[in-house]
Each structure stands twice: as structure tokens, then as C-alpha cells.
Amino acid sequence: MSDEEDTRLARMTPEISRRTLTLLRGLAGLEPPEQVPEEAMNTADEVLAEYGTDGLRVLVMTLAAWATAQIENVSELSGRSHEAVLDAMELACLEAGAEE
Numbered sequence: 001m002s003d004e005e006d007t008r009l010a011r012m013t014p015e016i017s018r019r020t021l022t023l024l025r026g027l028a029g030l031e032p033p034e035q036v037p038e039e040a041m042n043t044a045d046e047v048l049a050e051y052g053t054d055g056l057r058v059l060v061m062t063l064a065a066w067a068t069a070q071i072e073n074v075s076e077l078s079g080r081s082h083e084a085v086l087d088a089m090e091l092a093c094l095e096a097g098a099e100e
Contacts, residue, residue: 009058012051016058019043020066 001009023043027036047055075085 009054009061012055013058013062016047016051016055017062019047020059020062024066 020043023040027039030036030039044056044059047059051058071082071085074080075082078085080088
């Protein structure tokens with residue numbers, strides 16, 4: 001990233017991080033769970049409308065950083081490798097796809 005791009009993204013990071021946390025608070029325990037993608041898409045659409053593609057990039061970077069930290073936490077707490085945790089997540093996705 002260029003210095004200009006880094007500065008531009010850094011300016012919007014606090015607000016998009018706040019929106020990401022608000023999104024996750026709303027998604028945790030959401031019933032039915034099928035609403036999770038819809039709510040996530042609504043937030044992505046709002047970020048895109050307000051901040052453009054740079055905002056979406058920050059949203060993805062924020063979610064990736066937090067997801068990675070949580071995968072590491074699950075790995076440590078469960079005594080499994082990062083790869084084993086990710087394999088379990090992948091298996092769940094495959095099983096969900098088979099049910100459709």
C-alpha cells in the first residue's frame with residue numbers, strides 16, 4: 001500500500017471497526033441463523049454506499065483480523081491446531097451445502 005492509501009484507509013478504520021462490532025453484536029445468537037448473511041450484506045451495502053470500495057476493504061480487513069484472533073483463541077482453548085479448527089469450519093460449510 002502507498003502512504004496515501006494507508007492514510008486514507010486509516011482515517012475510516014475507527015468508524016468501520018465500530019460498525020463491525022455493532023454488526024457482530026447483532027449477529028451473535030441471531031435467530032434464525034439464516035438471517036446472518038442478510039444482515040451482513042446490509043452492513044456491507046451501507047459501508048459501500050458511504051465509504052466506497054475502500055470502506056469494504058477496511059471492513060474485510062477488520063473482519064479477517066478478528067476472525068483470525070478468534071480462530072487462534074479456539075485453537076488454544078480446545079488444544080487443537082489452527083488447521084484442525086479451520087478443517088472443522090470447512091466441514092461445517094460442506095455439510096451445510098449438502099443439506100441444500
